Amino acid sequence: MPEKVHTHFGDEEESAPKQNLQAVPEPTEPQDAGRKKKRAKKRKRDESNDEPQPKPRDQELPQTVKTLSTKTAQKEEPIVDIQREVPAESEVADAPQPQLANNATKSRPKTKSKPLTDTKTNFTSLREKATKLYELRKKLPIFGHADEIRKNLRDQDVMLLVGETGSGKSTQIPQFLVNEFWCRPTPAKIPQKDGSSKSINVGGCIAITQPRRVAAISLARRVAEEMGTPLGSSSPASKVGYSVRFDTSTSPSTRVKFLTEGMLLQEMLHDPWLTKYSAVVVDEVHERGINVDLVTGFLRNLVSGKREGRGGIPLKVVVMSATADMESLLGFFQEGFKAQPQIQNGETNGATGSKDSVRDISVCHIKGRQFPVKTIYSPEPVHDFVDAALKIIFQIHYKEPMPGDILVFLTGQETVEALENLVNEYAVGMDPSLPRVQVLPLFAALPQAAQQRVFAPAPPRTRKVILSTNIAETSVTVAGVRYVVDCGKAKIKQFRTRLGLDSLLVKPISKSAAIQRKGRAGREAPGQCYRLYTEQDYLTLDETNTPEILRCDLSQALLNMKARGVDDIVRFPFLTRPPREALEKALLQLLNIDALGDDGSISDVGLHIAKLPLTPTLGRVLLAASEHGKECLTDVIDIISCLSVENIFLNTSSEEKKEAAEAARRELYRREGDHLTMLMTVRAYAGENADRKAWAERHLVSHRAMQSVMDVRKQLRTQCRQSKLLPRDDRQDQYHDPAPVPILQSFLCGFATNTARLVPDGSYRTVVGNQTVAIHPSSVLFGKKVEAIMYNEFVFTNRSYARGVSAVQMDWVGEALAGQ
DNA sequence: GAGCACTGC
Numbered sequence: 037m038p039e040k041v042h043t044h045f046g047d048e049e050e051s052a053p054k055q056n057l058q059a060v061p062e063p064t065e066p067q068d069a070g071r072k073k074k075r076a077k078k079r080k081r082d083e084s085n086d087e088p089q090p091k092p093r094d095q096e097l098p099q100t101v102k103t104l105s106t107k108t109a110q111k112e113e114p115i116v117d118i119q120r121e122v123p124a125e126s127e128v129a130d131a132p133q134p135q136l137a138n139n140a141t142k143s144r145p146k147t148k149s150k151p152l153t154d155t156k157t158n159f160t161s162l163r164e165k166a167t168k169l170y171e172l173r174k175k176l177p178i179f180g181h182a183d184e185i186r187k188n189l190r191d192q193d194v195m196l197l198v199g200e201t202g203s204g205k206s207t208q209i210p211q212f213l214v215n216e217f218w219c220r221p222t223p224a225k226i227p228q229k230d231g232s233s234k235s236i237n238v239g240g241c242i243a244i245t246q247p248r249r250v251a252a253i254s255l256a257r258r259v260a261e262e263m264g265t266p267l268g269s270s271s272p273a274s275k276v277g278y279s280v281r282f283d284t285s286t287s288p289s290t291r292v293k294f295l296t297e298g299m300l301l302q303e304m305l306h307d308p309w310l311t312k313y314s315a316v317v318v319d320e321v322h323e324r325g326i327n328v329d330l331v332t333g334f335l336r337n338l339v340s341g342k343r344e345g346r347g348g349i350p351l352k353v354v355v356m357s358a359t360a361d362m363e364s365l366l367g368f369f370q371e372g373f374k375a376q377p378q379i380q381n382g383e384t385n386g387a388t389g390s391k392d393s394v395r396d397i398s399v400c401h402i403k404g405r406q407f408p409v410k411t412i413y414s415p416e417p418v419h420d421f422v423d424a425a426l427k428i429i430f431q432i433h434y435k436e437p438m439p440g441d442i443l444v445f446l447t448g449q450e451t452v453e454a455l456e457n458l459v460n461e462y463a464v465g466m467d468p469s470l471p472r473v474q475v476l477p478l479f480a481a482l483p484q485a486a487q488q489r490v491f492a493p494a495p496p497r498t499r500k501v502i503l504s505t506n507i508a509e510t511s512v513t514v515a516g517v518r519y520v521v522d523c524g525k526a527k528i529k530q531f532r533t534r535l536g537l538d539s540l541l542v543k544p545i546s547k548s549a550a551i552q553r554k555g556r557a558g559r560e561a562p563g564q565c566y567r568l569y570t571e572q573d574y575l576t577l578d579e580t581n582t583p584e585i586l587r588c589d590l591s592q593a594l595l596n597m598k599a600r601g602v603d604d605i606v607r608f609p610f611l612t613r614p615p616r617e618a619l620e621k622a623l624l625q626l627l628n629i630d631a632l633g634d635d636g637s638i639s640d641v642g643l644h645i646a647k648l649p650l651t652p653t654l655g656r657v658l659l660a661a662s663e664h665g666k667e668c669l670t671d672v673i674d675i676i677s678c679l680s681v682e683n684i685f686l687n688t689s690s691e692e693k694k695e696a697a698e699a700a701r702r703e704l705y706r707r708e709g710d711h712l713t714m715l716m717t718v719r720a721y722a723g724e725n726a727d728r729k730a731w732a733e734r735h736l737v738s739h740r741a742m743q744s745v746m747d748v749r750k751q752l753r754t755q756c757r758q759s760k761l762l763p764r765d766d767r768q769d770q771y772h773d774p775a776p777v778p779i780l781q782s783f784l785c786g787f788a789t790n791t792a793r794l795v796p797d798g799s800y801r802t803v804v805g806n807q808t809v810a811i812h813p814s815s816v817l818f819g820k821k822v823e824a825i826m827y828n829e830f831v832f833t834n835r836s837y838a839r840g841v842s843a844v845q846m847d848w849v850g851e852a853l854a855g856q
Numbered sequence: 857g858a859g860c861a862c863t864g865c
Contacts, residue, residue: 248862281864298864306865325862448860481859506861527860540860584862592864649864683859748864755865813857833858 159264159273166264173262176204178402182212188398189213189315189352193339194369196397197356200404201555205356206251206319207259210242210292213352214275219291219314224347226311238349239314241290245297245331247323248511249280252294256285259292281649282747297327304334305599305647309345315352321365322357322548323510324583324611326593332368333609334600340372359548361580362399368611369397407558409520413571421523421568422451426458428566429473429501432519438471440518440561441500443508445553447525447542452477452503459501471497478504478512481683484740490514509552513559520557522550524569524577530587532832533618535807536789538589539832544569546578583612590614590622591652595631598638599646628856629656629786644759649751650680653786658752660785662761664778669761670753671715671774672782677748678714679828679840684741685814697736704735708776709817709825709842711783715774718745723771780844781852784826788852792838793824800825800838803849812837824849 173179178199188195199205213219221240225233246252256278260267268277268285277286279295286293295303297318304310316335321328335353343349355365418424425444432442446452459475466473476490491514494500502514506526528543545553550567557563567574585593594605602608605619626632631642631652638646645655654676661672678684685701687694704720706712717735721742724731732739756762784791792800792809798821800809809830811818815838817825826849828840 284865296863302865323862327863450859479859480861509861511861529860542860647865680864687859751865758865812859814859818857837858839859 162261162266163264166262169262173204173208176208177202177405178204178208181400181402182208185209185212185400186216188400189354190216190218192396192398193350193352194397195352195354195400196362196365196369197354197400197402198359198362199356199402200358200406201559202405203402205402206244206246206255207262209317209354209356210244210259211263213315213354214242214291218350218352222347222349224349226347227344236311236347238311238346239351241312242292242315242317243300243310243313244292244294244317244319245300245328246294247297247320247325247328249283249296250511251320252278252280252296253283256292256294259294263292282751297325297331301327301330301334301596305596308334308600309343310338310351311346313351315354317354317356319356320358321355322359322361322580324581324585326584326588329583329585329611330593330596332365332611336369336372336609339369340375359580364611366397366399368609372609373397406555407560407562409554409558409563409565411554412564412566413574414566414568415570417570417573418568421525422446422455422458424568425455425521425523426462428521428568429459430462432521432564432566433473433499433501434470436519436564438497438499439516440563441494441502441514441516442519442521443502443504443514443517443556444521444523445508445526446503446505446523447527448505449477449479449481451523452479452505455503459503471499474498474500476500476502478502478508478514480505480507483686483738487512508556509549513556515560517556517559518561518563520553520563520565522553522565522567524550524567524573528582528587531589531618533615533621535805535830536621537830537832537836541832544573544577546581547574548580550574550577585610585612585614586618589625589651590618591625594619594622595626595638595642595646595652598626598632599643603637626652628789629653631656648755649748650676654680655786657783657786658756659761661779661782662756664775664782666762667772668775668778668782669756671779673749673752673756674718674745675711675714675779675783677745677752678718680748681744682738682741683814684714684717684738684745686736686738693736697734700735701737705816706776707816707843708780710815710828710840711779711842712774712776713816715779718742718749719771722746722749780826780842781848783842784844784848784852785855787826787828788849788856790828790830790838791824791826791844791849793846793849794821802830803853807836809836809838811841812839815839815841817841817843 185195185197197205197209219239219242221237223235224238225235227233244252244255246255256276257267260274260276263276265271265275266273268274268290269287270285272287273289274287275289276292277290277294278284279286279293279299281296281299300316310316316331318328318331318335321332332355335351338351339353343351353369355369357365414424425446429442429444432440444455446455456475456477459473463473463475472495474494478487478490490500490502490512494516500516502508502517504512508514509526522545524544525542526545526549527540530539530541531537532539554565554567557565597605597608605623606616623632623636626642627634627636629641629645629652630639631645633639641656641659642652644659645652648655648658650658658669658672658676661669704713704716706716717737720735721728721731721737728742729739731737732742753762757764789804791803793803795801800811801807802809803824809827811820811825812831820843822843824844824846825838825841826844827838827842829838831837831839
């Protein structure tokens with residue numbers, strides 16, 4: 037065996053499995069060399085970031101190994117696997133859950149969740165099921181805290197809750213609270229603008245927000261079962277429902293409602309005081325998506341103000357997180373209370389308790405249920421984490437007993453596929469007396485069927501090796517994993533305000549992400565986590581992930597705030613305040629598209645755009661298209677639907693397939709560029725009535741993405757009909773020839789600053805800023821030279837790329853820029 | 857010559 041496989045990360049007390057490792061065959065030289073060169077070239081990009089790279093290590097590492105004391109992983113939670121099933125926190129090994137498996141449905145509206153029983157809801161069997169589940173609920177770590185939690189919220193309006201993995205918080209908290217006296221609908225008089233007052237019922241329902249759709253739906257399903265009630269719209273008596281985009285399932289009697297953060301924000305646009313709710317539970321705050329920052333900001337204003345829009349009736353707020361970083365949240369809400377004058381007696385209609393304690397905030401820690409996971413660091417910095425992972429994978433496989441699958445965290449599709457090939461090559465010559473390995477790639481762009489393979493049990497005497505991107509960190513849980521290999525890096529998207537450019541770069545992960553990854557090894561049994569970096573490196577990692585609000589374009593968030601009546605953005609209570617420059621840039625962008633008036637207040641155009649489920653620029657394009665008539669608008673809706681969805685065009689590694697698909701796709705290509713090509717694709721897909729899936733496969737188009745496109749298209753058309761931009765009569769599409777000029781000019785209304793012109797040296801330079809930009813290879817205009825281009829996205833990966841590109845005329849660009 | 861992960865009346 038060549039020296040390079042000697043790397044050993046094992047425990048001191050265990051002898052190095054050298055002999056075994058030496059049995060691992062090295063692939064033949066030429067192949068290996070060629071492949072390595074290619075890979076090295078490819079990976080160079082990943083590593084050529086602003087981050088300092090660890091020095092190349094020597095060929096052989098010392099066999100000393102540092103082993104961190106076995107700490108349990110602290111983080112994480114809802115954890116729903118791709119099969120869209122049960123949240124892991126409620127899973128109990130011996131739980132009988134026959135129905136859950138059968139009821140696994142996708143979150144698409146077409147496959148709406150079936151009633152839990154036959155057409156006639158069988159309440160007796162629901163109750164019996166719930167009674168059984170109650171025995172399991174009693175064993176959850178949070179169950180003993182029920183009284184404490186109830187008492188906290190009787191006395192106080194805000195509670196912060198740290199719940200480790202498997203504590204049961206997401207499913208149990210709503211059930212603890214739903215029968216509290218303050219959770220009943222309460223009559224209240226709401227003062228109106230004209231001085232009169234209106235009597236309504238305030239409260240009665242609990243909202244629980246989730247960052248992801250699948251989590252919202254599967255938690256709702258689980259809680260409905262535990263409460264012995266039908267789910268959502270399946271029965272008017274249903275007490276538990278959910279609401280996510282394209283799929284809302286509630287009933288008139290819904291008391292517990294799981295929804296995505298985005299959905300709650302949308303509800304707040306129509307009902308800023310959340311009058312339907314007695315409590316809002318914000319779950320998974322540690323993930324810190326931008327929506328959760330907006331939600332907490334709005335909620336802080338709501339709980340610390342005078343609640344005039346709720347007739348003085350308090351709103352209870354529970355903020356739940358898996359990390360212990362509760363101090364900043366505590367400070368955040370306390371600051372809100374401090375800034376407000378003390379509430380006088382009598383103004384708090386429902387709440388009892390002393391005046392002073394009403395404003396206190398309780399903090400509650402719940403232990404999780406996790407097995408210990410041993411951390412094993414690399415003794416020296418790792419230069420090539422793909423090679424290092426390869427060695428560790430086989431070291432584990434040779435040394436550790438079955439069962440116990442291996443989950444490897446990598447940065448992206450490229451590294452996943454590179455390692456997949458390597459492991460397969462090495463596995464070919466493995467000692468036949470050893471268990472086999474089954475390599476399973478996992479990344480978001482992988483077709484659904486291939487993703488599902490990860491969840492299938494391995495064949496007998498086979499160890500699964502799952503090579504995954506970040507998708508397995510939060511969104512997907514794979515059962516059976518006892519070994520985690522963590523490369524310590526992830527691709528992170530960062531919006532650079534000054535350049536108006538999104539960068540997708542490989543960066544070191546945070547400590548909390550490292551803990552999260554490690555925790556994946558301890559869900560079913562004690563596990564091990566091999567970190568492909570030194571303990572020293574670990575200690576220098578940031579504590580937490582950079583909140584999205586510091587990494588993204590803020591225009592949509594600001595428009596939402598303006599639409600909610602937040603006039604002074606600077607005084608908005610941000611959990612993390614974005615830099616002034618980023619706020620100004622977003623305001624400027626909103627001004628440019630006429631969403632704001634010169635005084636910074638929201639315009640009619642802005643109000644309209646804010647209600648669309650689109651970025652402000654795409655919303656502006658839609659409005660612009662409506663001025664060119666109905667045909668232009670429907671065409672632009674088709675294109676916008678594609679742009680607001682993941683990439684609809686697939687790629688394949690197989691050359692023959694590629695050529696066949698290229699040929700099939702050719703009929704869709706339009707020389708005007710990607711926008712018109714998308715239009716032709718949507719038309720062809722929508723016009724395919726026989727077998728859309730087969731059509732998609734033939735054209736190497738993502739069926740999954742196209743289903744989302746059709747969902748968005750339907751939603752946008754409905755909204756346009758409601759706002760009278762489209763006529764009500766819903767005639768079947770009479771396809772006209774598309775008119776590229778008005779379509780592209782509509783796009784320029786939103787994207788005038790996303791334009792570049794051809795310069796004499798044959799490259800493109802941005803019209804604003806004069807930066808070099810290349811047409812992305814995925815574009816139909818790749819390699820083409822046109823007078824000027826307009827693009828949907830400006831992304832930096834290994835260089836600056838324009839994506840979603842169409843040819844435009846310079847004088848159109850001039851007009852569009854002048855119009856701003 | 858290239859595709860981290862989420863999400864929206």
